[in-house]
Amino acid sequence: MSGQFGTIIQIGDILVSEDVVLEYFSCDYAACKGACCIVGDAGAPLLESELPGLEKDYPSFCSQMQEAGREAVALNGFFEIDRDGELVTPLVCGSGVCAFACFGEDGGCMCAIEKCGCTKPQSCSLYPIRVTRFKGGGMALNLHRWDICKHAFEKGAREGVRAYQFLRRPLISAFGPDFYDALCAAAEHIL
Numbered sequence: 001m002s003g004q005f006g007t008i009i010q011i012g013d014i015l016v017s018e019d020v021v022l023e024y025f026s027c028d029y030a031a032c033k034g035a036c037c038i039v040g041d042a043g044a045p046l047l048e049s050e051l052p053g054l055e056k057d058y059p060s061f062c063s064q065m066q067e068a069g070r071e072a073v074a075l076n077g078f079f080e081i082d083r084d085g086e087l088v089t090p091l092v093c094g095s096g097v098c099a100f101a102c103f104g105e106d107g108g109c110m111c112a113i114e115k116c117g118c119t120k121p122q123s124c125s126l127y128p129i130r131v132t133r134f135k136g137g138g139m140a141l142n143l144h145r146w147d148i149c150k151h152a153f154e155k156g157a158r159e160g161v162r163a164y165q166f167l168r169r170p171l172i173s174a175f176g177p178d179f180y181d182a183l184c185a186a187a188e189h190i191l
Contacts, residue, residue, distance in 0.1 A: 009186045011179055013138035020129060020143050021187040024156030025163040031151035034109030036127060039148055040096040042082040043089030045123040045130070051087075054078045057118040064102045064112035068092040072099035089121065125170035128152070128163065162187070 009016040037044075046054075055078055062070055069092055076090045076099075090099040100120075102112040113120040123131065128149060132140040143163055145153075156166065164171065164183055172180045 007190060009183065009190075011182045011186070014175065014179065015138070015140040016183060016186075017140070017142045018190060020141055020164050021162060021183070021190055023143055023153065023163050024159075024161060025128060025143075025149075025152050026156040026159050026161040026166050027149075028151040028155040029108065031155075032148055033107060034101075035148040036146070037101045037109045037111060037124075038095075038097045040091075043080060043091050043098055044121050044127075046079050046087040046089060046121050048087060050121055051078055053119060054113075054121075057113065057116075061100070061112045061116040061118055064115050065100060066092070066097075066102065068095075069097070069099040069101060069112070122170070122174055126167060126174060129167060129171075131174075 007018040009018065009021070058073070058078070062073070065073075072090045072092050075093070078090070079087045080090045082088045091097060092099055092101075097109075098111075100112050101109050102115060103109055111120045111124060114124075128144045128146070129141050130144045132142065134140070156162065164187060168180065171183070
């Protein structure tokens with residue numbers, strides 16, 4: 001489908017914005033130091049199905065978290081509800097820092113969940129893709145643009161890596177290899 005808003009790629013019941021295919025992106029941790037985990041007015045989106053895993057894995061990764069993060073989990077649990085009524089990761093009180101964040105000696109932020117080999121939230125793995133789930137079924141994948149990721153867009157352009165290519169593994173994990181193969185075929189057609 002296409003129109004005044006650009007091309008929409010439809011794969012089964014998933015609509016994909018052309019930006020996912022056209023835009024360049026390659027995370028530049030050296031430039032941002034994990035700012036996506038420490039800047040924001042709400043935590044990362046969560047699926048309800050992810051909550052049991054967070055709770056089960058918590059003993060494995062909580063020692064990597066900051067004390068303030070553990071306090072936020074003790075106070076709020078494994079999720080909060082944002083202003084749109086959606087489930088999100090809890091934040092350290094009075095800040096934009098994800099409760100599940102940890103910091104390295106260089107001051108850079110990392111995910112304590114991922115650092116311990118556990119599965120971090122799907123929305124974190126897929127970033128800068130944001131998933132919108134429709135009430136009647138289906139979903140849309142859109143590219144989120146955030147100033148803190150400007151270096152990632154620049155690095156992707158320098159390296160010739162597009163967002164869908166950079167996110168190959170998380171896309172396959174979330175939607176399956178057939179979806180990713182179809183997305184690559186659509187990308188070849190568009191590009």
